[in-house]
Amino acid sequence: MVEDTSNKRQKTVDMKRVLVFGGKTGWIGQLMVDLIKNKEDGVEVFVAESRMQNREAVAKELDEIKPTHVLNAAGITGRPNIDWCEDHKPETMRTNVIGTLNLADLCYERGIHCTVYATGCIFAYDEKHPEGSGIGFTEEDAPNFDGSFYSQTKGYMEPMLKEYPNCLILRVRMPVSDDLIHRNFVTKIVKYEKVVNIPNSMTILTEMLPLSLGMAKKGLTGVYNFTNPGVISHNQVLDLYKKYIDPEYTYQNFTIEEQAKVIKAPRSNNELDTTKLLRDMPEGIKINDIHTAFELCFQRMKENLTKQYGPLPESLPTEFRRK
Numbered sequence: 001m002v003e004d005t006s007n008k009r010q011k012t013v014d015m016k017r018v019l020v021f022g023g024k025t026g027w028i029g030q031l032m033v034d035l036i037k038n039k040e041d042g043v044e045v046f047v048a049e050s051r052m053q054n055r056e057a058v059a060k061e062l063d064e065i066k067p068t069h070v071l072n073a074a075g076i077t078g079r080p081n082i083d084w085c086e087d088h089k090p091e092t093m094r095t096n097v098i099g100t101l102n103l104a105d106l107c108y109e110r111g112i113h114c115t116v117y118a119t120g121c122i123f124a125y126d127e128k129h130p131e132g133s134g135i136g137f138t139e140e141d142a143p144n145f146d147g148s149f150y151s152q153t154k155g156y157m158e159p160m161l162k163e164y165p166n167c168l169i170l171r172v173r174m175p176v177s178d179d180l181i182h183r184n185f186v187t188k189i190v191k192y193e194k195v196v197n198i199p200n201s202m203t204i205l206t207e208m209l210p211l212s213l214g215m216a217k218k219g220l221t222g223v224y225n226f227t228n229p230g231v232i233s234h235n236q237v238l239d240l241y242k243k244y245i246d247p248e249y250t251y252q253n254f255t256i257e258e259q260a261k262v263i264k265a266p267r268s269n270n271e272l273d274t275t276k277l278l279r280d281m282p283e284g285i286k287i288n289d290i291h292t293a294f295e296l297c298f299q300r301m302k303e304n305l306t307k308q309y310g311p312l313p314e315s316l317p318t319e320f321r322r323k
Contacts, residue, residue: 020036026075028073048061062107063110075095092149113166115216121151123270143158165221172226173226195252197234210285224276228293235251
């Protein structure tokens with residue numbers, strides 16, 4: 001266990017100008033840009049043009065735009081999944097380590113609050129946190145999972161980032177949106193012939209992203225487990241997919257040992273404790289437990305997909321179906 005120095009708050013500055021890294025091509029970054037444009041009156045939002053690993057370019061952009069807040073939603077997760085990082089280690093480090101530290105440091109020099117959309121995929125169930133026990137990893141726990149190079153880079157970063165008093169570090173896990181974009185956790189697993197059936201903490205973006213903005217406005221800093229409370233299994237998620245999107249969908253399970261034969265790097269499975277998040281949440285913001293949040297998410301997904309494509313499931317495009 002490491003000492004928690006993260007229960008701090010930066011001097012509150014009114015949110016007026018927000019610079020988003022990852023807002024041009026990144027999934028969460030684009031969602032944050034849209035959220036600010038559509039929901040935040042009186043707040044200007046800017047999409048970063050510089051690459052985080054280019055220190056001089058980032059410094060120039062910060063000095064020109066003079067943001068009150070920076071959102072870092074840029075990072076390499078790999079396409080179609082984190083196995084990509086195993087064969088592209090320098091590229092992964094350039095963004096996930098060098099770039100992330102550059103941006104945090106430059107913001108620190110200028111007194112700018114910096115929110116980092118990080119990951120909770122740096123833990124795995126162990127003897128102190130057994131699967132199904134309800135004992136989640138807290139913000140004070142040191143990472144115990146480095147099975148993938150992606151998780152290794154993230155595990156390196158967190159202890160360093162938390163030393164910056166201007167940084168809010170959000171441990172996102174298996175993010176889910178109200179559509180079937182390729183980055184959505186649901187979209188990924190519905191295409192697999194077989195899935196492992198393990199309970200995990202997950203992040204429903206429609207509920208959680210507005211919360212991240214509220215936390216930045218409040219000036220919160222340090223590490224937070226950024227998931228809906230509780231855990232949900234792969235099977236439970238796919239059963240909801242069958243209920244709302246495709247009643248004819250079928251799936252099979254396999255073991256972690258069987259899964260290991262078809263992937264390059266092991267995957268993180270864990271439960272994150274959300275006590276600190278619920279304690280420090282800004283007033284007026286509500287998030288649901290993960291089961292309620294998923295139910296509502298699939299209801300919105302069904303409505304969105306029906307409007308876009310027509311009656312489900314027959315109208316689902318082929319790219320959303322298992323090959």
